[in-house]
Amino acid sequence: MAMEVTTPMMEAASKGLLGTKHRISTVTSPLRAAYRIRHKYLVMKRRRVSVEQSEAAGDEGPGGRYLPTKGQDPLEGAFKHRAKSAEHFTFEKVPVKTVKRKRSNKRRKVLYPSDTRKYLPEEKKSKAKNCLFLLSLIVFFQIYNAIENLDDNVLKYDLAGLEKTLKRDVFGQTEAINTLMDLLRDYLATHIHNKPLVLSFNGPSGVGKSLVGRLLAKHFRSVLRDELVLQYFVLHHCPDQNNGTSCLQELAGGIANMVSQAEEEEKIPLLIFDEVEFMRPALLDFLQAYLQPHQPNEFLNAVYVLISNYGQGEITKFVLQNASSGLAREPTRSEELLFNVQSSLSQFHPIWNHAEIIPFTLLERIHIEGCFLEAMMREGHYPDTTQLNDLSRELNYYSAGSHQYSIHGCKYVGSRVSLLH
Structure with missing residues (x-):
């Protein structure tokens, strides 16, 4: 067996070589990582270019399936093909039935927390209610003031005292007195009128017509003045019927002065003409001119009383015919009496077309x-x-x-x- 002999020099050389390799690896490892990243980027770029070229050349197979090109990764190409086709995919609109919820008429209850107080919604006061209340108050005071003015005008003539006097001194003419007082109250309630008030006392002699005329003159002289009351007796003021011109001039001057003074004092004068049955037609025509509505204002505010025996035949006949049947005092029969008297008076002169007829009936025992x-x-x-x-x-x-x-x-x-x- 051969044995490896290591010398100190060899150990030192090996240690030096290892240190050099370690220093090289620390420098080249980042370069290698950068190289690998760049290589992958280029590969992916080439693949993307090849996919776009294949799509442009029609790389889809039958049925719209994707066919990979040569040298291309099939999975990556299929994924890109699916993403591309998703860009052009459209969803068809499917009609969906929507159910409309019926709106409940019941108001939902307001739920308050159990640990808090419950407060009702605050009602805001409208300013229009205050304006309406103020307007109603103004109208009320105007109406009240107008009524007070009417009462003041009536009180000025003391019609209540006049009515007591007439009912005490005149016998058997209750209905005639009531009619007279109603007409006077309505006319004397205001000062401005559009025509004079003309009253005609008609009936047989001795029933109280002239007596009522004298009582009217006496009363109005006491509440007004003597200058505002004219009591004209035809046989006394104009005894010579042939000298009618002077009578007309004298009467015209008296009426003009009277109505002028009454207009200044805001009062209504009273003119009583007794024994009208002895008036000549010329005097009646002259008097009728003052009863027309188209005149100066001072001539429109006056009360004329015509006393005559005209219509006594109709009144006597009506009373006697209805007395036997018990209908003489019925109010419904008075309309028939007024119609008969009015028709009879219109035959004598048209002046009675402007008058309110007040018939005086026969007196009982x-x-x-x-x-x-x-x-x-x-x-x-x-x-x-x-x-x-x-x-x-x-x-x-x-x-x-x-x-x-x-x-x-x-x-x-x-x-x-x-x-x-």
């Missing part, structure tokens, strides 16, 4: 006794019931069923009382 009592009290007599019956029996009456109506009303009551001692 009990009303005549009241007239005797009033007249005897004024003369200082204190009659008893027997004396009143005897005095009322002396007058003439219409007999209709169980009723007795005086032919001349209370016209001759004063003359009979004056003969008493």
